[in-house]
Amino acid sequence: PEPIRLADYRPPVCEFEEISLDFVLDPDVTTVTSRLKVKTRSGAPETLALDGRELTLKSIKIDDRPLGRDEFQVDREHLTLIDVPSTCLIEIVTTIAPRLNSALMGLYLSNGIYCTQCEAEGFRRITYFLDRPDVMTRYKVRIEADLASCPVLLSNGNPVGGGKLANGRHFALWEDPFRKPAYLFALVAGDLACLEDHHVTRSGRRVALKLYADSAAIDQCAHAMDSLKRSMRWDEDAYGLEYDLDLFQIVGVGDFNFGAMENKGLNIFNTSALLARTDTSTDGDFQQVERIVAHEYFHNWSGDRVTCRDWFQLTLKEGLTVFRDQQFSSDMHSAAVKRIADVMLLRETQFAEDAGPLAHPIRPESYVEINNFYTRTVYEKGAEVVRMLHTLLGAELFRKGIDLYFARHDGSAVTCEDFVQAMADVSGRDLRRFMRWYSQAGTPEVRVTREFDSSTGSLTLEFTQSTPPTPGQQAKLPLHIPIRVGLVGRDGQALPLQLAGENAKGETARVLELTEERQSFTFVGLDAAPVPSILRGFSAPVRLRSDLTKDDLLHLLKHDEDAFNRWEAAQSLAAEAIVQAIRMSPQRQPVPDADLIQAYSRLLEGSIEQDHAFVARTLSLPGRSFIAQQLSVIDVDAMHRVFKTFQETIGRELEAPLLAAYRSMARIDDGSTRTAAMAARTLKNAALAYLVIGQPAKFEPLAVSQYRQSSMMTDRLSALRILAEIDGAAGASLLEDFYGRWQNEPLVVNKWFALQAGIEDYKSPERVEALMQHPAFTLANPNRVRALLGTFSMANLIGFHREDGAGYRLLADKVIELDSKNAQVAARLLTTFGRWRRFDLHRQQMMKSQLERILAVPGLSRDSYEIASKSLG
Numbered sequence: 001p002e003p004i005r006l007a008d009y010r011p012p013v014c015e016f017e018e019i020s021l022d023f024v025l026d027p028d029v030t031t032v033t034s035r036l037k038v039k040t041r042s043g044a045p046e047t048l049a050l051d052g053r054e055l056t057l058k059s060i061k062i063d064d065r066p067l068g069r070d071e072f073q074v075d076r077e078h079l080t081l082i083d084v085p086s087t088c089l090i091e092i093v094t095t096i097a098p099r100l101n102s103a104l105m106g107l108y109l110s111n112g113i114y115c116t117q118c119e120a121e122g123f124r125r126i127t128y129f130l131d132r133p134d135v136m137t138r139y140k141v142r143i144e145a146d147l148a149s150c151p152v153l154l155s156n157g158n159p160v161g162g163g164k165l166a167n168g169r170h171f172a173l174w175e176d177p178f179r180k181p182a183y184l185f186a187l188v189a190g191d192l193a194c195l196e197d198h199h200v201t202r203s204g205r206r207v208a209l210k211l212y213a214d215s216a217a218i219d220q221c222a223h224a225m226d227s228l229k230r231s232m233r234w235d236e237d238a239y240g241l242e243y244d245l246d247l248f249q250i251v252g253v254g255d256f257n258f259g260a261m262e263n264k265g266l267n268i269f270n271t272s273a274l275l276a277r278t279d280t281s282t283d284g285d286f287q288q289v290e291r292i293v294a295h296e297y298f299h300n301w302s303g304d305r306v307t308c309r310d311w312f313q314l315t316l317k318e319g320l321t322v323f324r325d326q327q328f329s330s331d332m333h334s335a336a337v338k339r340i341a342d343v344m345l346l347r348e349t350q351f352a353e354d355a356g357p358l359a360h361p362i363r364p365e366s367y368v369e370i371n372n373f374y375t376r377t378v379y380e381k382g383a384e385v386v387r388m389l390h391t392l393l394g395a396e397l398f399r400k401g402i403d404l405y406f407a408r409h410d411g412s413a414v415t416c417e418d419f420v421q422a423m424a425d426v427s428g429r430d431l432r433r434f435m436r437w438y439s440q441a442g443t444p445e446v447r448v449t450r451e452f453d454s455s456t457g458s459l460t461l462e463f464t465q466s467t468p469p470t471p472g473q474q475a476k477l478p479l480h481i482p483i484r485v486g487l488v489g490r491d492g493q494a495l496p497l498q499l500a501g502e503n504a505k506g507e508t509a510r511v512l513e514l515t516e517e518r519q520s521f522t523f524v525g526l527d528a529a530p531v532p533s534i535l536r537g538f539s540a541p542v543r544l545r546s547d548l549t550k551d552d553l554l555h556l557l558k559h560d561e562d563a564f565n566r567w568e569a570a571q572s573l574a575a576e577a578i579v580q581a582i583r584m585s586p587q588r589q590p591v592p593d594a595d596l597i598q599a600y601s602r603l604l605e606g607s608i609e610q611d612h613a614f615v616a617r618t619l620s621l622p623g624r625s626f627i628a629q630q631l632s633v634i635d636v637d638a639m640h641r642v643f644k645t646f647q648e649t650i651g652r653e654l655e656a657p658l659l660a661a662y663r664s665m666a667r668i669d670d671g672s673t674r675t676a677a678m679a680a681r682t683l684k685n686a687a688l689a690y691l692v693i694g695q696p697a698k699f700e701p702l703a704v705s706q707y708r709q710s711s712m713m714t715d716r717l718s719a720l721r722i723l724a725e726i727d728g729a730a731g732a733s734l735l736e737d738f739y740g741r742w743q744n745e746p747l748v749v750n751k752w753f754a755l756q757a758g759i760e761d762y763k764s765p766e767r768v769e770a771l772m773q774h775p776a777f778t779l780a781n782p783n784r785v786r787a788l789l790g791t792f793s794m795a796n797l798i799g800f801h802r803e804d805g806a807g808y809r810l811l812a813d814k815v816i817e818l819d820s821k822n823a824q825v826a827a828r829l830l831t832t833f834g835r836w837r838r839f840d841l842h843r844q845q846m847m848k849s850q851l852e853r854i855l856a857v858p859g860l861s862r863d864s865y866e867i868a869s870k871s872l873g
């Protein structure tokens with residue numbers, strides 16, 4: 001397959017002023033009639049190549065005249081019409097088979113519910129069309145289906161009619177007044193229950209809110225509804241953006257490739273991103289639902305009203321919308337904890353992506369399959385790039401920039417340049433160098449050293465930046481990097497920051513701007529050498545190497561007014577100790593050093609922090625992937641040993657404060673999902689895990705009683721996970737108990753699969769193999785596949801990477817089996833193999849040969865081909 005290139009972008013040859021779509025729904029033969037009002041851009045007749053895949057063409061008419069066989073051509077991907085008049089009406093009739101659609105793109109069936117997924121290129125599986133985001137059209141839709149099996153018929157926009165037909169059929173008419181690209185089209189039909197509410201906008205308009213789900217799940221929709229109402233209010237308050245239709249609908253379906261989709265006025269959600277109830281969902285699920293509901297809602301402006309010119313610009317809508325949902329969550333809960341969670345995710349996943357064979361800039365320059373580019377880089381690094389603009393301009397100018405962006409481009413399909421230009425125009429700043437963030441891949445490394453001159457009372461910070469080469473990009477240029485800094489005095493005070501040559505302003509935090517390879521900044525007016533606090537709030541997505549000593553870090557952990565950097569200090573201390581222990585293992589018993597343990601103990605005693613989720617985060621060891629990135633060769637066995645010993649030691653040595661924290665958090669926890677109660681549970685369960693790992697025999701009963709007594713999924717699952725991990729007496733029987741209780745709740749069954757797939761031991765390949773034989777396992781449901789195979793391959797280091805290659809074979813077998821059914825999910829699973837060069841030669845060889853085996857599969861999808869070939873390249 002040939003790559004598609006950004007440089008080859010050409011505007012479409014024609015516009016569609018309007019489309020009317022008529023669906024006659026049937027599982028095996030759905031008839032789609034499309035009427036397109038065409039206007040060529042040249043004003044002259046043009047040849048028109050419409051996109052289409054797996055469609056059965058029934059007839060074509062232009063201005064009511066049926067076309068003869070020699071007036072069009074059809075191949076696997078296009079319907080080409082020759083000499084289309086400059087204005088005309090094209091009518092195309094096709095049929096499709098939703099029941100057979102296992103790719104879950106286009107129109108498919110999920111548990112008897114018809115639903116659509118059109119982003120990125122699913123609309124072409126519904127009808128022939130110019131399926132590209134810069135073709136925006138007004139939609140009129142008619143849906144006809146069986147009344148009994150499909151009482152609910154939905155599409156975008158407003159309902160404008162409907163009624164009963166003969167033979168137990170009925171129909172509905174929908175019209176969307178907003179022009180939109182085809183990827184935002186949606187249709188849903190089925191037997192769905194509805195939860196209704198409403199929102200009154202700031203300007204006083206009443207918007208009806210409807211959430212649809214299976215009747216068995218409708219009692220799990222209240223949290224999503226509440227999240228939606230808060231999102232609508234927040235977007236009005238924070239950005240002055242109001243919803244623009246009288247109706248907003250969300251539908252949850254069980255089979256979905258992604259989290260959710262922002263179709264205009266009719267979002268379609270994976271049930272895993274919509275349903276939440278405290279007995280079936282964890283606190284993490286509650287936060288995830290809130291975040292995704294907000295994200296999709298925010299897309300109504302950043303995505304739907306202003307969309308992308310082409311798919312290379314994907315980060316234009318995704319980076320901005322992720323940034324907006326981060327701000328929202330940060331306002332709803334603890335800002336520090338939210339930032340920490342986001343940075344952890346970025347470093348563990350995006351940094352790894354940026355350091356591997358699949359590295360790409362947030363705006364890629366070419367792709368084989370666009371679905372492979374819904375990545376951590378486009379989303380999360382993209383959000384960091386927007387955040388840097390916010391940091392460089394400040395909140396006020398940033399908001400002005402957003403206002404200008406929406407005012408200028410409302411109703412159109414634009415590029416990343418258009419976004420940055422709005423920011424440049426409101427601020428008068430030169431952002432040309434900043435644009436390199438859009439084209440340059442790889443994680444920049446920023447080094448900083450310091451020199452204190454006691455004779456002049458000045459501290460000089462010397463920065464250098466460099467970005468390592470990535471595939472296809474050897475040489476890198478310097479970037480525009482905002483570095484937020486502060487100085488912490490010897491007594492723990494925040495010192496005023498005065499740069500040489502400036503007047504004193506008294507501020508204790510400020511942003512330094514790196515634009516060159518090497519730059520230094522001198523702070524004056526200092527009595528004694530302070531400890532610099534650099535990259536506060538993680539003000540840029542870079543790897544920071546500083547010359548801070550262990551004492552400096554302990555000082556920051558105690559005193560830094562920036563909560564993120566307090567956490568970061570603890571992480572650095574732990575990471576350093578872990579990496580050292582891995583390097584010397586197995587000759588010596590790895591132990592965390594006494595200072596770290598003492599710092600943890602101080603934190604637990606609660607004298608420093610009142611935010612319990614922050615304490616839990618700060619007490620947690622860094623993620624496996626973050627540590628792995630610091631090793632030249634990933635030694636999974638040594639990593640496992642070291643992490644385990646560290647946890648055991650902390651659990652044993654801090655028994656008393658951990659137990660005290662456990663008890664006091666249990667008292668604060670009122671079983672609600674208020675931020676404070678969730679925070680208490682986070683710390684409670686972190687303490688429980690340490691205690692049980694530290695002394696399994698002694699604390700197993702505590703975990704068992706938590707499992708038995710709590711009615712909250714968060715508590716149950718935490719206890720069960722730790723019990724299964726220590727493999728004691730209770731684990732196996734409680735796993736059975738858990739399944740017995742929840743076997744009819746698909747989302748809970750996913751947790752049951754994921755929990756077992758994630759137990760790190762050497763028996764896991766066999767355990768996962770056996771779980772695949774379980775009657776509840778199916779390759780047809782992406783959530784289940786991700787729960788079992790995704791967790792096993794991404795989160796079970798020693799099991800997946802077992803020396804005999806059993807884990808690799810298992811994954812490759814399933815990727816191959818899945819590829820012909822659902823290539824998107826197969827390709828996603830395959831990305832783990834992309835890390836093969838990071839392991840020892842023996843494992844490299846084994847992973848590489850699985851990649852080669854996959855690549856040799858006849859008829860392999862474009863999706864998997866691209867990932868496998870780039871991974872080997």
Ligand code: B3K
Pocket residue numbers: 119120258259260261262295296299318371374
């Ligand atoms: N825009 C969708 C992603 C669709 C994925 C297509 N492969 C969800 C989101 O980011 O909001």
Ligand code: ZN
Pocket residue numbers: 295299317318321
């Ligand atoms: Zn999005």
